[in-house]
Amino acid sequence: MDHTKNERENGMFPKDQMLSPLIDDGDFEASTDGGVALKKGPWTAAEDAILIDYVKKHGEGNWNAVQKQSGLLRCGKSCRLRWANHLRPNLKKGAFTQEEEQLIIELHAKMGNKWARMAAHLPGRTDNEIKNYWNTRIKRRQRAGLPLYPPEVCVQALQESHHTSAVNDGAKGPHGILQNDSYEIPDVVFDNLKANQNVLPYFPKLPGISTSGMLIKDLGSSQYYSFMSPTIYCQKRLRGPTAFFPGYTGAVKSECPLFEHFEDGMLNKAAQSFGASFPIGTDPAAKNSQSFGVFQGSHSLPNGNLSASEPTLEAVKLELPSFQDPETDFGSWGTLSCSPPLLESVDAFIQSPPPSGGLESDSLSPHNSGLLDAIFHESKTLSSAKNHASDQSSNSTTPGDITEGSDFNICKTAWENCGEPRSPLVHSASSLFSESISASGSSPDEPSSGETFTESQKKYEPADNVLTPGIQKEAHIQLDNGCSDTLLASDWFEQGPLYDPDQTVMADTIATFLSDDLSSEYKNMAAGTSFSSPEWDLGSCAWNDMPFVCPMPKLP
DNA sequence: AAGTCACTCAACCGCGTTGTA
DNA sequence: CTACAACGCGGTTGAGTGACT
CATH class of the missing domain: 1.10.10.60 (Homeodomain-like)
Structure with missing residues (x-):
């Protein structure tokens, strides 16, 4: 060349x-x-x-x-x-330096696919250059199952998001970010999110919230699949819908307080809004094996209820990647949802930019905010798995039992703790940090994943084994010891303790982590109550009280 | 040696935004 | 206020190349 x-x-x-x-x-x-x-x-x-x-x-x-x-x-x-x-003069030629690469990673974590703005921070580099570099990097890391963002970048991005939200109350327009040279999370993304309020009935009910302050930067991302890549890789080896994310929630809940509460209310409602997999119907049997697969692999609206109707469709259409049209989105994906995801389909999904719904639905917004997007999508995925098991929950710990605090530093701890091998999805989330974990001493010589499975399985099998903070802490320690980057998520699916074809063990286990609020919500929903109904208000659903471990400004 | 695959780079395309008549 | 053109941006595609089988 x-x-x-x-x-x-x-x-x-x-x-x-x-x-x-x-x-x-x-x-x-x-x-x-x-x-x-x-x-x-x-x-x-x-x-x-x-x-x-x-x-x-x-x-x-x-x-x-x-x-x-x-x-x-x-x-x-x-x-x-x-x-x-x-x-043009002053163009830099040649490969990116290490400093430049690091800067690109940091910028992308903060800006997402804002190549032009990133280029402004890299003198002599063009947006196209950066974009190509990033896309190459994504592919490379996808293949390697590595995280896109080092942990320090992850934490830094979240922290800055927190700071930004504290200063800006969502009033700044899209141009505001240009007036400030800091790496603020652009509110334009949130504006876009607001534009899709019909898709997210729980957002418009929170007037005055600076969405910048939330971990949810937006609900769609083309990077999302990058972040999720380790997960998707493991999906490739799955053979049926029930195997999509078995036991994921429980594992994540225990290991990643970051996800605690975050996804429960709002994300499930998002899922419901899209008619995705969520067991809206009154048939409790439908919410087991089917719905797991449906949600994770589906962009469909099986009940034909779009919740938000026209604007949603419009949003979907506007944001569709070029390879997809709305019909395929709601058609073929829906078909997919009703049958076990073919490996070919999954492969295609991996190879392509995410459909308008990511795994569930990216129709919410296509704009990328990089790392935060990824985190949100990850957590959203978690929520679906969790809620499916919620109705089987008879014993549950309260959120406060698990969440240890709202200090933001917990984010990093949470992520680090996520580096455990029990869940491929936890692995996926934690894979963000696997590089640093590896670099910090984790080695293949450490206790095998099999041993870890055995230990962790003891923690999860009993449905009535309510997790106390103490138990959790112990679990963390074990998991930290068992942290192995060499474990493939797919292996976990096939060997993991939570994988149960009948899903009984899994569901019971997951149910352990459900909050009372969610359990009741789920019951209401199963009884036909729609969360998108006018009566429902997220504020009454513990939004304000939601002990976000992520930057979440307290509502006035 | 031939075929395949992955990577890199350059360029194009579509769409949104901005400026102006 | 509207229509139009110019511009900018992000996504996508295709060609060339080298590594691998």
């Missing part, structure tokens, strides 16, 4: 391009003005020279005039892109 590029840049045009840099037999398309065919495809050195000369004389901008004044058969867009990415 370099060879080819150098040839071009040195004026050694391949074949016909030697004849005329302006009019060769490259790709041409009819111009919109005057019928002049504009060239497409790679730029030649001569074209570059013309463009450089033009910019020297006229300066940047007015790109459409380039073709008219210089005779360059390129559209303005193409000229601008060529100039910005290759010709």
Whole structure:
């Protein structure tokens, strides 16, 4: 490639391009003005020279005039892109330095896919360059099952999100972020989220909340699949809907206080709003094996109830990745939801950007906020599994029993503790930090995952084994010891203690972690009560009292 | 040696935003 | 206020290349 590029840049045009840099037999398309065919495809050195000369004389901008004044058969867009990415002075060439890579990671954790804004922090680098780098990195790390964000970046991003939310009360518009050079979490994302309020009936009921302060930055993400990659990888080996996230919630609840409460109310309602997998129906039997698979793999609205109706559809349509249209979203995915996810389907899902719903539904918003997005999606996934088991819960610990505090530092602890092998999804979440864990001494020589399974299984099997903080702490210690990055999540699915084809053990176990609030909510829902009904108000559903361990401003 | 796969990079496309007549 | 053009951004695609089987 370099060879080819150098040839071009040195004026050694391949074949016909030697004849005329302006009019060769490259790709041409009819111009919109005057019928002049504009060239497409790679730029030649001569074209570059013309463009450089033009910019020297006229300066940047007015790109459409380039073709008219210089005779360059390129559209303005193409000229601008060529100039910005290759010709403008002070462009850095070559691979990213370590410092740059680190900065990109940090910026992405804070900004998401805001390549242009990221580029502004990397002098000499272009948004395209950064974007390509990031996408490559994502693929690489997906394959390796590695986290995208180092733990320090994760914590830092969350902390800054917290600080930002404390200062800004959601009033800042999209441009506000541009007026500030800090790495604030852009409220534009939340604006977008608000725009989808019909999709999320629980958000509009919280007027005045600075959504920036929530861990939920938005509900859709194209990075989401990146974050979830370890999970999805393990899914590839699953054979049926019931195996999607068995026992996930329980494990996560115990190991990741971060998720405690966070997803319970609002996320389940989001799931319900989408008609996803949630056992809305009155048939309790339907909420077991089917619904697990349905939710996780489905974007469907099995009951045809979109909850938010037209705006939702519109949002979905607007945000759909190019490979997907709304019909496939609600159709094919729905079909998928009703049958065991074929491996091919899962593969395709992995290879492609997430459909409009991520695993559940990304129709909420496509805008990415990077790490926080990922965290939210992860937790949302957790919530679905949890709620499915909630109706089987007879004994449950209260949220306060498990959550130890609201200090934000707990986030890091929580994540670190997530690095346990029992749940592939916990692994997924914790995989964010696996790098540092590995680097900090975890080695393959440590206790095997099998041993850990045995131990942890004792903790989870009894449904009436209410987890006390003490037990939890003990579990944490064991899990920390058993933390193994070498354990594949998929292995966990097949060997893990919570995987039970009948789901009885699993459900009972998960039920242990459900709060009373949620249990009652679930009962109401099973009885046909819709949370999206006007009567329902998240505020009464312990939103305010929700002991978020994430940055969550207390409502006035 | 041939085929396949993954990676990198450049460029294009669609859409939203902004500015202006 | 509206329509239109220009611009900017993010997502996607395709070509070239090297590693691997």
